Amino acid sequence: xxxxxxxxxxxxxxxxxxxxxxxxxxxxxxxxxxxxxxxxxxxxxxxxxxxxxxxxxxxxxxxxxxxxxxxxxxxxxxxxxxxxxxxxxxxxxxxxxxxxxxxxxxxxxxxxxxxxxxxxxxxxxxxxxxxxxxxxxxxxxxxxxxxxxxxxxxxxxxxxxxxxxxxxxxxxxxxxxxxxxxxxxxxxxxxxxxxxxxxxxxxxxxxxxxxxxxxxxxxxxxxxxxxxxxxxxxxxxxxxxxxxxxxxxxxxxxxxxxxxxxxxxxxxxxxxxxxxxxxxxxxxxxxxxxxxxxxxxxxxxxxxxxxxxxxxxxxxxxxxxxxxxxxxxxxxxxxxxxxxxxxxxxxxxxxxx
Amino acid sequence: xxxxxxxxxxxxxxxxxxxxxxxxxxxxxxxxxxxxxxxxxxxxxxxxxxxxxxxxxxxxxxxxxxxxxxxxxxxxxxxxxxxxxxxxxxxxxxxxxxxxxxxxxxxxxxxxxxxxxxxxxxxxxxxxxxxxxxxxxxxxxxxxxxxxxxxxxxxxxxxxxxxxxxxxxxxxxxxxxxxxxxxxxxxxxxxxxxxxxxxxxxxxxxxxxxxxxxxxxxxxxxxxxxxxxxxxxxxxxxxxxxxxxxxxxxxxxxxxxxxxxxxxxxxxxxxxxxxxxxxxxxxxxxxxxxxxxxxxxxxxxxxxxxxxxxxxxxxxxxxxxxxxxxxxxxxxxxxxxxxxxxxxxxxxxxxxx
Numbered sequence: 001x002x003x004x005x006x007x008x009x010x011x012x013x014x015x016x017x018x019x020x021x022x023x024x025x026x027x028x029x030x031x032x033x034x035x036x037x038x039x040x041x042x043x044x045x046x047x048x049x050x051x052x053x054x055x056x057x058x059x060x061x062x063x064x065x066x067x068x069x070x071x072x073x074x075x076x077x078x079x080x081x082x083x084x085x086x087x088x089x090x091x092x093x094x095x096x097x098x099x100x101x102x103x104x105x106x107x108x109x110x111x112x113x114x115x116x117x118x119x120x121x122x123x124x125x126x127x128x129x130x131x132x133x134x135x136x137x138x139x140x141x142x143x144x145x146x147x148x149x150x151x152x153x154x155x156x157x158x159x160x161x162x163x164x165x166x167x168x169x170x171x172x173x174x175x176x177x178x179x180x181x182x183x184x185x186x187x188x189x190x191x192x193x194x195x196x197x198x199x200x201x202x203x204x205x206x207x208x209x210x211x212x213x214x215x216x217x218x219x220x221x222x223x224x225x226x227x228x229x230x231x232x233x234x235x236x237x238x239x240x241x242x243x244x245x246x247x248x249x250x251x252x253x254x255x256x257x258x259x260x261x262x263x264x265x266x267x268x269x270x271x272x273x274x275x276x277x278x279x280x281x282x283x284x285x286x287x288x289x290x291x292x293x294x295x296x297x298x299x300x301x302x303x304x305x306x307x308x309x310x311x312x313x314x315x316x317x318x319x320x321x322x323x324x325x326x327x328x329x330x331x332x333x334x335x336x337x338x339x340x341x342x343x344x345x346x347x348x349x350x351x352x353x
Numbered sequence: 354x355x356x357x358x359x360x361x362x363x364x365x366x367x368x369x370x371x372x373x374x375x376x377x378x379x380x381x382x383x384x385x386x387x388x389x390x391x392x393x394x395x396x397x398x399x400x401x402x403x404x405x406x407x408x409x410x411x412x413x414x415x416x417x418x419x420x421x422x423x424x425x426x427x428x429x430x431x432x433x434x435x436x437x438x439x440x441x442x443x444x445x446x447x448x449x450x451x452x453x454x455x456x457x458x459x460x461x462x463x464x465x466x467x468x469x470x471x472x473x474x475x476x477x478x479x480x481x482x483x484x485x486x487x488x489x490x491x492x493x494x495x496x497x498x499x500x501x502x503x504x505x506x507x508x509x510x511x512x513x514x515x516x517x518x519x520x521x522x523x524x525x526x527x528x529x530x531x532x533x534x535x536x537x538x539x540x541x542x543x544x545x546x547x548x549x550x551x552x553x554x555x556x557x558x559x560x561x562x563x564x565x566x567x568x569x570x571x572x573x574x575x576x577x578x579x580x581x582x583x584x585x586x587x588x589x590x591x592x593x594x595x596x597x598x599x600x601x602x603x604x605x606x607x608x609x610x611x612x613x614x615x616x617x618x619x620x621x622x623x624x625x626x627x628x629x630x631x632x633x634x635x636x637x638x639x640x641x642x643x644x645x646x647x648x649x650x651x652x653x654x655x656x657x658x659x660x661x662x663x664x665x666x667x668x669x670x671x672x673x674x675x676x677x678x679x680x681x682x683x684x685x686x687x688x689x690x691x692x693x694x695x696x697x698x699x700x701x702x703x704x705x706x
Binding site: 110111112130132157159161165166169170172173174176177178179180181182183184185186187188189191192195196197198199200201202204205206207208209210211212213214215217218220221224225228231232234235236237238239240241242243245246249250252254257258260261262263264265266267268269270271303304305306 | 514530531532533537538540544548550551554558559562563564565573581584588590591594598603620623656657
């Protein structure tokens with residue numbers, strides 16, 4: 001085997017999809033799972049080349065339930081001493097705070113399927129999808145750049161942010177919507193138990209709103225436990241706003257209602273559909289020598305400005321040391337990113353490509 | 354012109370789609386709109402044969418905003434004295450209480466589009482969709498049967514219920530979900546104004562949940578005004594349940610969470626996808642002579658039992674008078690429907706087809 005080697009731990013929907021995608025790009029993929037039947041299925045499906053661990057792996061993907069990630073990741077860091085290690089859990093702060101290793105970067109591919117396990121796995125699952133990375137001051141920039149490159153090669157769009165920020169945002173756009181859909185479906189289900197015609201009235205909009213409820217519930221207890229503070233905060237806020245909107249309806253405030261609906265419609269029009277690579281790109285080169293935490297700071301700044309980093313690498317200075325962080329971004333974004341970096345004290349410069 | 358004639362008032366999305374569908378089935382369709390540009394567009398698009406009213410129409414479809422339906426329907430009943438008249442508003446109780454004419458049956462096709470106006474109109478918009486009819490004691494059974502037949506011919510599934518029941522149920526499965534999606538999108542939009550990466554994290558589930566917010570907001574002020582009591586009641590209930598679910602999350606109650614998610618998942622699995630006509634049907638024949646309100650009572654009973662009425666007609670007794678209500682239903686449903694009708698005092702009988 002001369003190609004790169006990956007070890008996927010947990011060969012379900014996400015692990016299986018990573019396996020398929022990596023194999024399609026020339027990687028040798030080993031896969032292990034606490035449930036031997038699942039790794040056997042993944043092998044039979046072609047998601048992995050071999051069942052078992054790979055201590056010589058270049059990269060390890062920990063795709064186990066959120067509550068098990070810390071322990072499994074520590075084991076993998078120890079068993080595969082040369083590997084970059086990442087995970088795929090939907091909540092990041094606890095995990096990233098508990099695994100402080102330069103070779104580890106927390107990750108969260110924002111992709112899923114209504115199907116469960118390797119049966120739903122697909123090499124294109126991540127295509128055009130956001131894949132969050134949570135670098136910290138501890139993260140080795142080389143490790144980050146290498147993981148960033150692999151994720152980009154899978155067709156995903158890596159985006160860097162702090163683990164805490166990630167958790168607050170997914171509470172809002174993923175966890176709370178899921179619980180909300182379940183609550184709504186449950187209420188309608190109770191009504192339907194009394195009068196069957198309820199469900200006949202549930203048209204396309206209702207189907208859309210409750211679709212995520214069809215997914216595997218087993219994913220959620222860990223996620224809710226790990227992210228309970230942010231989830232509870234957003235649910236309480238939402239509950240208050242629902243009462244406010246009910247008051248708008250109760251008092252027949254047509255203008256108030258239209259204002260809400262138009263604002264929501266316009267916000268939704270900004271949702272990205274799928275990632276499209278920039279046609280014209282430029283390099284932003286940032287000297288990061290002797291700046292601990294520079295990687296996390298620079299990449300999360302880019303994300304907060306909606307600047308997509310298409311590629312990232314570390315150019316070492318001849319004498320060794322921190323060197324240069326080189327980011328490939330849309331040519332139209334390079335100037336404003338450089339300017340913002342300047343405000344943070346970075347002597348960044350743009351180079352056209 | 355020897356084919357049947359329809360007059361569609363309001364040539365937007367719904368009126369235009371009805372026009373397309375009727376024309377495709379040999380009807381001559383006239384269309385009028387307070388906005389002459391819209392009826393002109395409908396003519397140019399082929400949704401109607403002619404612009405203007407048709408006082409000789411066999412059937413009139415009032416497809417104007419909910420707040421205008423009562424007035425327009427009364428005018429149509431008066432101007433087209435031989436026509437069956439129906440409307441398409443999303444709220445029924447006020448309208449049906451205000452228009453007490455034997456030739457009028459309230460209706461609500463449960464179909465829509467993200468596109469607005471006749472540009473979104475489509476002859477297949479109602480295919481497989483539920484189309485609610487709200488017969489009352491006043492409704493002429495012949496009028497109901499004739500409208501039922503036309504709606505079935507458009508590929509829709511007519512389902513009868515009282516106007517009050519309709520309004521309570523659409524509050525739950527349509528109006529509240531819409532306001533909920535808007536509230537959620539608005540909250541995420543506010544967050545996104547501060548940190549642009551929010552929207553990059555909004556994956557498929559969030560997109561699904563907020564899709565309906567893309568629709569035309571102009572539809573909602575009338576609907577919310579007409580159905581405010583039911584909407585407010587369900588929103589307050591939902592708000593309470595969200596707080597309850599937040600408490601489940603806050604106390605780390607994994608079992609409680611799984612119970613909710615599994616119950617919701619199982620309720621959703623009961624949502625109908627699209628209507629499939631029964632393979633084996635039977636007639637249920639119900640003598641309704643001297644029973645005022647029999648039509649509404651019998652057809653809404655069927656709906657509450659999830660018995661689909663594939664066809665309905667009135668067989669007159671030779672000496673005139675009330676005669677026989679004949680419903681074509683799935684052969685497997687005929688027995689239990691007959692039994693329930695017996696409990697209400699109807700001497701119904703099943704005849705195989």
